[in-house]
Amino acid sequence: MEPNIRFDDSGIRVQLCGEIDHHTAKDIRETTDTLIQQRRPKELRLDFSRVSFMDSSGIGLIMGRYRMMSLYGGYLKVINVPEALEKIMILSGLGALNIIERRENNYDSPQRNESEL
Amino acid sequence: MTVRNEMNLSFESRSCNESFARSAVGAFVAQLDPTIGELNDIRTAVSEAVTNCVVHAYRDTIGLIRINVKLTADHTVIIRIRDNGVGIEDVHQAMEPLYTTASSEERAGLGFAVMQSFADSVTVRSKPQKGTTVTLRKTFARRTNHV
Numbered sequence: 387m388e389p390n391i392r393f394d395d396s397g398i399r400v401q402l403c404g405e406i407d408h409h410t411a412k413d414i415r416e417t418t419d420t421l422i423q424q425r426r427p428k429e430l431r432l433d434f435s436r437v438s439f440m441d442s443s444g445i446g447l448i449m450g451r452y453r454m455m456s457l458y459g460g461y462l463k464v465i466n467v468p469e470a471l472e473k474i475m476i477l478s479g480l481g482a483l484n485i486i487e488r489r490e491n492n493y494d495s496p497q498r499n500e501s502e503l
Numbered sequence: 504m505t506v507r508n509e510m511n512l513s514f515e516s517r518s519c520n521e522s523f524a525r526s527a528v529g530a531f532v533a534q535l536d537p538t539i540g541e542l543n544d545i546r547t548a549v550s551e552a553v554t555n556c557v558v559h560a561y562r563d564t565i566g567l568i569r570i571n572v573k574l575t576a577d578h579t580v581i582i583r584i585r586d587n588g589v590g591i592e593d594v595h596q597a598m599e600p601l602y603t604t605a606s607s608e609e610r611a612g613l614g615f616a617v618m619q620s621f622a623d624s625v626t627v628r629s630k631p632q633k634g635t636t637v638t639l640r641k642t643f644a645r646r647t648n649h650v
Binding site: 405408409410412415441443445446450470477478 | 543
């Protein structure tokens with residue numbers, strides 16, 4: 387499924403949907419990288435709340451975006467990780483990067499002025 | 504080990520079949536009444552093994568991936584994933600976490616580590632230019648409502 391993309395003051399939020407594997411990661415990677423290169427956001431938030439399955443391709447996806455954001459002087463946040471994905475997130479060692487937020491802070495309030503692409 | 508049920512799948516090494524493979528195996532394994540977590544473990548391990556076939560075994564080509572699943576009387580699932588691809592020169596090295604031969608494609612090098620963590624046991628047999636067989640085993644916890 388196509389990721390849903392939102393822009394706000396601090397950066398870009400990408401709502402990922404469905405299952406992330408080697409096949410689906412390709413499109414997500416292309417979409418987010420185009421956004422990063424065009425907009426150079428300070429912060430990129432990958433929202434996993436609607437992701438029902440993820441294998442190690444998802445870890446590669448996160449690591450790659452982390453590196454790209456660092457390269458442009460920004461940072462990556464991984465937010466709203468469902469319980470089903472916690473096992474693979476822990477195994478991957480992503481916890482050491484300190485980029486995972488179990489819940490999203492502040493950004494989800496509907497009164498915020500967010501434009502959808 | 505009494506085999507209670509068995510199935511075989513054969514499909515082309517196209518990346519769109521990664522989700523087909525884990526879903527098909529998951530649907531078959533559901534007969535053992537696993538927990539959601541156990542089923543997710545199986546789906547994840549199968550996805551890793553099949554992705555290895557697509558990305559490595561049949562790199563730049565399309566070949567057949569064969570999966571055999573056995574369900575035993577003691578709530579164990581045995582999944583064998585076979586390809587006739589390039590094979591692995593050094594299985595020990597290939598199974599080391601973070602080792603990958605496809606870093607340019609953003610492979611994390613965690614495929615075998617995930618299989619080992621999500622299944623009870625993983626065995627790999629491989630011959631260069633002949634192919635690779637990965638066998639995953641997992642025993643599900645017995646639950647009181649099991650008949």
